[in-house]
Amino acid sequence: AQTVTQSQPEMSVQEAETVTLSCTYDTSESNYYLFWYKQPPSRQMILVIRQEAYKQQNATENRFSVNFQKAAKSFSLKISDSQLGDTAMYFCAFMSTPSKLVFGAGTILRVKS
C-alpha cells in the first residue's frame, strides 16, 4: 500500500520570504501522480500543483514550485514571496491507477506579517 509522510506538523514564515514543505512517499509503482493541496480554515481543498512521475521537469505554478526526486521518493513544495493568504493546512497526496488519492497528515503553514 502507498503511504505519504509529511514530517513537519507546523511551519512558520515571514511575509515575502520563502518556505519549503517536505513530503516523502512509498510506492512500488512506476507510473503515478503527486499533488499538493491547500486547505484554509474555510475547509475547501484547493489544488496547488500537480506532478506526473514520468516527467523529469519540476512543476511550477506562479509562486509555487516543487522539487521532485523520484529515486528518493521525495516531493517538496516551495512557496516563494509568501503572502498572508497562503496561511492554511497543506496536504501532499499520491495517486496511481486506479484513481484514489492517498494523503499525508498535513502541514500547518502560518505566514506572519
Add this chain to the structure above:
Amino acid sequence: GAGVSQTPSNKVTEKGKYVELRCDPISGHTALYWYRQSLGQGPEFLIYFQGTGAADDSGLPNDRFFAVRPEGSVSTLKIQRTERGDSAVYLCASSRSLGDTQYFGPGTRLTVL
C-alpha cells in the same frame, strides 16, 4: 455550477439515526469520489464512481455506509445507525475522468451526538 457543491454544509444528528449527504459534481465530470477527514488528519478515501457504478468501494469502513450515483451525476452518501465515531468532515471530489485531477467540494461536517 462552477464547482463541486455539497449539502448540507453541517449536519448534527443523534447516535443511531440515519443521514444522507449529497454531492453535486462539476458538470461533465464522469468520476466522483468520497473522502472522510477526521479532525487534524488528512482525508481518507471511501469510494469512487465512474459513471453510475461504484468502481472501488474498498474504503467504506463497514456496511453502515453506502453511496449511490443513480444517474451518473449527483451522488448521495448514506450512513445508517450513526455512531459518534462517524463524526468527521465528508469531502466529495470530481474529475473529468479517472486519473484526472480531482476538484473538491467544501465538505459536510457531520456531528453525531
